[in-house]
Amino acid sequence: MPGSRLLLLLLLLSGLRPIPAMEEDPTFPHLGESSQPPPRACPSRCSCPRADTVDCAGLDLRVFPDNITRATQHLSLQNNQLQELPYNELSRLRGLRTLNLHHNVLSSEGLPDEAFESLTELEHFYVANNKLSVAPQFLPRSIRVVDLAANQVMEIFPLTFGEKPALRSVYLHNNQLANTGLPLDAFRGSEAVATLSLSSNRLRYLPPSLPPSLERLHLQNNFISKVPRGALGRHRHLRELYLQHNKLTDSGVDNSTFSKLHSLEYLDLSHNQLGSVPAGLPGNLAVLHLGRNRIRQVEGARLRGARGLRYLLLQHNELGPSGLPAGALRPLRGLHTLHLYGNGLDRVPQALPRRLRALVLPHNRVAALGARDLAATPRLLELNLAYNLLTSARVHRRAFRRLRALRSLDLAGNQLTQLPSGLPVTLHSLRLQRNRLRALEPEPLAGLVQLREFSVAHNGLRVGDIGPGTWHELQALQVLDLSHNQLSFVPPDLPETLEELHLQGNRIGHIGSEAFLSTPRLRALFLRANRLHLTSISAEAFLGLPHLRVVDTAGNPEQVLVRLPPKTTRAPRAGGS
Template identity: 40%
Template sequence: LLASVLVRCQAPLEPVEEEEGEETNITTVVTKSDPVLCPPECSCTAEGAVDCAGVDLTEFPDELSDKTRQLSLQNNKIEEITVEHISHLHQLETFNLQNNWLTTDLEDEGFEMLEQLAYLYLANNKLTSAPKVLPPSLVSADFAANQLVRIYPYTFGHKPKLSVYLHNNKLTDAGLPDNMFNASNNLEILTMSSNFLRVVPKSLPSNLYRLHLKSNKLEKIPAGAFDNLSNLRELYLQNNLLSNEGMDNETFLKKLHTLHMYNNLLERVPRGLPRRAKTLMLLHNSISEIGRNDLILLYTLTELNLSYNKLTSSKVHREAFRKLRILEKLDMSGNNLHSMPLGLPRSLHILEIKNNQLNSIPDGALTGMEKLRKLILSDNELKLNSVYQGAWMELSALATLDLSGNQLSHIPSDLPESLEYLYLQSNRISTVPASAFEGTPNIKGIFLR
C-alpha cells in the first residue's frame, strides 16, 4: 500500500515580511514507502513479521519480502522447502515450521544462506535427517518429534551460542558423528531424550549445563563419559536400562546438583554419586538395600526419592541417613517396609511412606522432627497401637497428616496443635467424639470419607 505523509513546513527562525496581499505558501512533501509484500493467506507487519500459522498451506508461500525477519508457518501442511523458497530471506531471524508435513530432506544450501537466522523450529514433522549445514548465527534449533536417524558434523558444529532439542526421534549411536558439536562449546542445553541411544554421545560441549538423555536404551556409562563437562549441573537419565554394573565408580561429576535415574535397573544406590547433589531421583528401580555408607557423601542433598523400589525394613540401615543433615524431602513410598525406618533426618519438611505395609512406627522414629510439615502414611496397615505414645505430639510444625487407607478404629488422640489438614478416609472409624479435635485449634480440613 502506498503511504503518503503530509509535512507542514515550519516557519523560518527569523520572520520574513510579506508584501500586502501576498498569500502564505504551504509546502507539501510526499514520501513513498515500498509496498509490503505479503502472501494473501498471511498477515504481515512493516517490521518484517509474517504470520502464516494455521491457514492450511500445502506449499511454501510466495511473495515473501526480502526484509522478512520473522516467519511463522507452523500448523500447516507444507511438505517441501527448496533453495528458491528461502534463499532471498537474508534478514530472517526466526523461522517456525513446527507441525507441518515436511518429509523430504531439507536442502542444505538454503539454510546456509540465512546468515541472520537465530531460531529454527522444525519440531513435529517427518524429517529423517537434519540439514548438513546450518548457519553459525543459530541460537536455538528444535528438531524434536521427527524421525531423525542421522546428524552431520556441521549440522550443529561451529555455533557458539546454540541450544539443541532432538528428543523424540530415532537417533542411534551410529547416527551421531564424534565431532557433532565441534566449536560449539558454549552450548548449555542439549535434549536427546526418547531416542535409541545405547551409550552417552562423545565429545559433548564443555560448557553444557543441562543434559537430557532420558528414555533411551542406555545400558552403561563408561568411565570418563562426563569428564570434560565441568559446568554440568543437571543430568537426566531416567527410563533407561542402567544397572550398577554399567556405571563406573567415578561416573558422575562432583558439581552435579540434579540427577534423575528413576526407572532403570539399579539394585543398589550407585557409587560415585556427585557430592554436591541437591536432588537425587532413584524411584522405580529395583533397589532392595540401603547400606550404612551408601549415602554418606551426599551431605548437600535436599531431596531424595527412593519410592517404588524393593526396600524392606531389615535392609535399611538405621545409620544410612546420618549424613543427610539438610535433607528436606524424602519419599519411600511403594516399597515393602513393615516398620518406619529409624534414624531418618531431623531436617525433613516432607516425609512420604505411603503404599507400603507399615504396621509399626517404633519408639523414637519421629523424635526431633520439629521441621516436619507434611507426613504421608496412607495405604498401609497402621492401627492405633502401631504408633508409640506421643508420636504425633512431637511433630510441633506438622500441618498435613495423611493416615487414609489404614486400619485405624478411632481418631488419634495426641494430634499436634499445628495440624491443619487430617486425612482419615478408608479406615475403620465409626464414631467421632465431640472432643476429638479440641487440641487442634488450627484445623482447616478433616477428611473421613
C-alpha cells in the same frame, strides 16, 4: 511596490499566514500525492504485524508463499501442509533470523541444504513434528537454537551442529537416533551449547564427546545400559541430568560416573534396573530421583558425598525391613523430603535427619508407631503413612508429641478404629478415610483450631457415632469429607466456617429446614448417591446459605428438586470484616 511584497502585505492584513517555500526533500510528499506510506507487500492470507515479520501459521498452506519481502527477519510457517521448501525462494531471504516450520510434512528431500548457505543471519530454526529422516547437513554459524524434535531423524552430520560458536540449545527428542547416527565430532567447535535433548531415541550408551559446556542433558526414554568411563568427566557445568526410563544396572555406572559433576543439582535415575544407590554422588546435588528401580538396601556410605541433598526419592523399590538401616540418611543434614512410597518397610526409618520436612511413606507395611519413632524429626511439616497396617492399639498416645510444626497428616487406608490421640495442634489437614473408625469424639480433636481439611470418608460411621461437641473446637475447618459412610441425616452442629461438605454415598433420605443453620458460609454441598427423592429437601433448607453455588444430587433414586438461595451482589470473604 513589487508584486511579491504586495501579496505578502495583503496576506498579513487578512490575518492569514504565508505558506513557506518547499525545500528539495525526497521524503516530503509532492502536491497531489497521498501523505500515507505505500502499503507493504504481504503474502496472501498471511499477516505482517511488523516490517520484519511474516506470519503464515495455521493456513493449511501446501505451497511456499510468494511475495515475501527480502526485509523479513522472522518467518512463521508452522501448522501447515508444506512438503518442500523451494531453494530459490528461501535462499533470497538473506536477513532471516527466525524460521519456524513446526508441524508440517517436510521430508529431508524437501529441505534444501544449499539454501542455508545463504541464511547467514539465521539464529532460530524450528522444524519439529515433520518427517525428516536426516538432519540438515549444514546450518549457518549464526545459529543459536535448533529444534528437530518429533521427526524420524536417524543421522546427524558433523556440520549440522559442529563449528557453531553461538549455538545454545539443540532439541532432538522423539526421533530414531542410534549411537551410530551421532558422529564423534557432532559438536566440535560449538563451545556454548547449554541444553541438549536426546530423549526418546534409540541410544544404547551415553554418547561420548558431548559439549563440555552443557548445563542440561536429557537422555530419558532410551535403551542406555552403560555410561562409559569418562563420558561425563569434562562436564563441570552440568546442572541437570535426566537418565530415567533406561536400562541402567549397577555395572553400567561406576564410582567416577558422576563424581566430577561438581555443578550437578538434579539427577534422575528413576525407572532403571539399579540394585543400589550409585557411588560417587557430587556434593552439590539437591535432587536425587531413584524411584522404580530394584534397590534393596540404602548404604549410608554412598550418600556421604551428597551432603547438600534436599530431595531423595526412593519410591517403588525393593526396600524391606532392613532396607534403610538406622542412621543411613544421617549424613544428609539438609534433607527436606524423603519419598519411600511403595516399598516393604515395616517401621518408620530410625535416626532420620532432624531438618526433614516431608516424610512420604504410604503403601508400606508399617504396623506400629512408638513413642519415639518420630522424635528425631521435630520439624516435619508433612507425614504420609497412608495405606500401611497401623492399628489403634499399636499407635502410641505420644507418637506425635514431638511434631510441633506438623501441618499435614495422612493416615488413610489403615486399620484404625479410633482417632489417634495427641494430634499436633498445628495440623491444617487430617486424612483418615478408609479406616475402621467406630466413633468420632471431641477429645482427640480438641485444640485443632487450625485444621482446615478433615476426611473420614469410607469408615461406616453413623450419626450416632459422632459424639456431641465433636466439631466444637474446629474453628477453621473449611472442607469436611463424611462421604461413603452410613449417615441417615446431616450431622448437627457442623462448624460455622465450613465451605465444602461431602455427604455423597450415605443413606440420607431427608434434609430438613434446619440442617445447615450452623454453616452459613457453605459454598459446595455433595449429596450424590443417597436416598433422596423429589421432595426430600425442604424448600427452606438453603435459605440461610447466600454463598452456596454447587449442590450435587446426582445418583439418587429420583431427581431432586433443589432451590438455591438468590445470589448476593457481593459475597463477604470467610473471616473478613
